Amino acid sequence: MKLAIVQTKPRKGDVAANLAELAEVFAQLAAEDAPYDLVVLPEAALTGYFLEGGVYDLAFTAEDLAARLAGLWRASPGATRGTLDLAVGFFENAGGTFYNSALYLEIGPLAHRIVHVHRKMFLPTYGVFDEERFLSRGRRLQAFDTRFGRMALLICEDAWHAIMPTLAALKGARTLIVPSASPGRGLAAGGELESVTHWRNVLRSYAVEHGMYVLYAGLAGFEGGKGMTGSSALIDPFGETVARLPALGAHILRAEVDFSEIDIARARLPLLGDLGAVLPDLLYDDELTPAFARRVEGRTA
Amino acid sequence: MSALLPVVEAPLRRFPSLDLDCELATAWLEAFLRDELLERRGVARAVVGLSGGVDSAVTAFLCARALGPQNLTCIRMPYVSSGADSLADARAVVETLGCNERTIEITAAVDGYLQFEPQADARRRGNVMARTRMIVLFDQSAKLGALPIGTGNKTERLMGYFTWHADDSPPLNPLGDLFKTQVWALARHLGVPDRIVAKAPSADLEANQTDEADLGITYLEADRILSLMLTGYADAKIVARGFAPADVALVRGRVESTHWKRHLPTTAMLSSTAINEYYLRPVDF
Numbered sequence: 001m002k003l004a005i006v007q008t009k010p011r012k013g014d015v016a017a018n019l020a021e022l023a024e025v026f027a028q029l030a031a032e033d034a035p036y037d038l039v040v041l042p043e044a045a046l047t048g049y050f051l052e053g054g055v056y057d058l059a060f061t062a063e064d065l066a067a068r069l070a071g072l073w074r075a076s077p078g079a080t081r082g083t084l085d086l087a088v089g090f091f092e093n094a095g096g097t098f099y100n101s102a103l104y105l106e107i108g109p110l111a112h113r114i115v116h117v118h119r120k121m122f123l124p125t126y127g128v129f130d131e132e133r134f135l136s137r138g139r140r141l142q143a144f145d146t147r148f149g150r151m152a153l154l155i156c157e158d159a160w161h162a163i164m165p166t167l168a169a170l171k172g173a174r175t176l177i178v179p180s181a182s183p184g185r186g187l188a189a190g191g192e193l194e195s196v197t198h199w200r201n202v203l204r205s206y207a208v209e210h211g212m213y214v215l216y217a218g219l220a221g222f223e224g225g226k227g228m229t230g231s232s233a234l235i236d237p238f239g240e241t242v243a244r245l246p247a248l249g250a251h252i253l254r255a256e257v258d259f260s261e262i263d264i265a266r267a268r269l270p271l272l273g274d275l276g277a278v279l280p281d282l283l284y285d286d287e288l289t290p291a292f293a294r295r296v297e298g299r300t301a
Numbered sequence: 302m303s304a305l306l307p308v309v310e311a312p313l314r315r316f317p318s319l320d321l322d323c324e325l326a327t328a329w330l331e332a333f334l335r336d337e338l339l340e341r342r343g344v345a346r347a348v349v350g351l352s353g354g355v356d357s358a359v360t361a362f363l364c365a366r367a368l369g370p371q372n373l374t375c376i377r378m379p380y381v382s383s384g385a386d387s388l389a390d391a392r393a394v395v396e397t398l399g400c401n402e403r404t405i406e407i408t409a410a411v412d413g414y415l416q417f418e419p420q421a422d423a424r425r426r427g428n429v430m431a432r433t434r435m436i437v438l439f440d441q442s443a444k445l446g447a448l449p450i451g452t453g454n455k456t457e458r459l460m461g462y463f464t465w466h467a468d469d470s471p472p473l474n475p476l477g478d479l480f481k482t483q484v485w486a487l488a489r490h491l492g493v494p495d496r497i498v499a500k501a502p503s504a505d506l507e508a509n510q511t512d513e514a515d516l517g518i519t520y521l522e523a524d525r526i527l528s529l530m531l532t533g534y535a536d537a538k539i540v541a542r543g544f545a546p547a548d549v550a551l552v553r554g555r556v557e558s559t560h561w562k563r564h565l566p567t568t569a570m571l572s573s574t575a576i577n578e579y580y581l582r583p584v585d586f
Binding site: 012013048050051052053054184187188189190191192193221222223224225227248 | 318320321326329332333336337340341473579580581582583584586
């Protein structure tokens with residue numbers, strides 16, 4: 001499986017220019033001898049991340065975005081040799097309700113198919129972030145089947161809560177795709193921003209604990225003084241960072257991925273199997289279940 | 302009898318780290334300047350007002366690295382009472398960088414107005430000088446097809462130790478999230494001439510003026526207290542870490558009486574489409 005993680009540096013709010021730039025990236029990818037199987041793009045890849053009220057001007061329906069991206073890919077010379085899977089973060093207009101979403105799309109030579117849309121569940125609304133002022137929360141975490149096995153999408157803060165990759169793995173996901181837009185902060189020491197170090201630590205811990213590939217696509221570029229930290233990475237199911245892009249600038253990470261490595265990693269460290277067995281005892285706990293029960297009652301009342 | 306186990310004492314973290322990875326900070330700020338100037342605005346040139354102090358020197362060094370010294374114009378804007386050392390120190394920056402330089406004395410412009418206000422006190426006179434310098438910087442930028450770059454640091458912004466809509470008015474500011482002591486560290490890393498880094502910081506609006514005398518606290522103490530305050534510690538907790546109650550009160554008082562200086566003017570909201578209240582668009586949209 002040939003993978004590209006495309007670290008974009010969009011022009012704020014200029015969808016036409018960003019699509020034109022993506023067309024150039026597609027042409028570059030399609031020109032390679034061996035065709036790509038999966039391309040992953042960051043959160044808000046076509047608009048930039050901090051849009052405030054501009055999100056209502058620049059949100060797509062999933063269907064519209066899928067059609068545009070499929071058309072764009074097929075227009076690249078040599079692109080129609082086979083099928084390409086594409087994951088991308090975008091602001092979604094779902095009938096007047098707006099989400100920070102990510103789309104997983106399968107583009108065949110003639111037709112395309114939306115495989116899954118994940119709506120970000122954890123909307124950061126603190127400090128520099130203000131997502132829930134403008135967006136609604138996704139309400140469901142789902143894993144989904146692709147040509148390359150079962151996967152899950154987690155968007156940015158979704159992946160800062162360890163329970164999310166854990167639940168995704170329990171739902172059968174073998175690969176985590178994490179589109180992200182992370183404004184850099186913390187210049188104290190160590191040669192990289194503290195927020196980048198935090199990302200690296202959490203993603204590696206998920207990969208090794210659950211035996212998953214983690215495909216992290218980070219947005220790049222400065223947005224009103226806030227520098228997005230790129231640092232897109234491929235982490236293997238042993239927790240090793242196979243390749244990583246710099247924090248600054250637009251880049252492409254190219255990799256051959258062998259998903260059978262997941263079986264080897266899980267056999268060697270069967271923590272996910274252990275968790276599946278113990279999970280009922282953890283969840284049906286007197287300290288947790290009354291609280292769950294109250295919430296369920298409240299929702300049906 | 303059982304022997305006592307050896308004890309490892311965890312160090313008390315007296316204040317959050319003010320450490321700065323200077324190499325990383327330089328790379329980050331260079332990228333910030335290039336992105337905001339070249340890519341976002343399509344402007345290749347910058348104008349920096351050089352006072353002879355460390356903030357404007359560091360800003361000039363960063364601009365020269367980001368854009369090339371040929372695309373940087375440093376402007377010295379002395380008033381008749383400005384120190385001769387300040388002019389010489391500003392010249393040393395220009396000579397080190399090999400950038401363009403212009404000296405425009407603001408005495409005639411400032412006195413042209415102040416002749417009608419002979420009773421103006423030092424604070425008012427200083428504000429007129431600072432605002433006159435901004436007139437020069439913005440006009441020179443328009444002439445050169447450049448943008449003026451701000452030089453204010455986080456400490457002076459928090460303490461309100463600047464002239465509103467003057468020092469804070471340039472559209473880009475690389476140092477605004479660095480405390481003064483961090484600017485000093487960055488200055489040493491960048492190779493700013495020692496004299497400039499070592500001398501007592503001064504607004505140079507009056508003879509023998511120093512910032513620390515004006516503020517009533519050293520920058521090092523102020524930065525440590527500010528970093529605790531901004532992290533969310535209450536005054537009693539800061540005092541418990543060994544800072545003088547009077548110093549903590551002084552810093553708190555300055556920060557809390559100057560929030561307005563870190564905002565645009567207060568506008569009466571009269572509709573549900575009020576700008577920056579309902580109609581919200583980021584600066585780079």
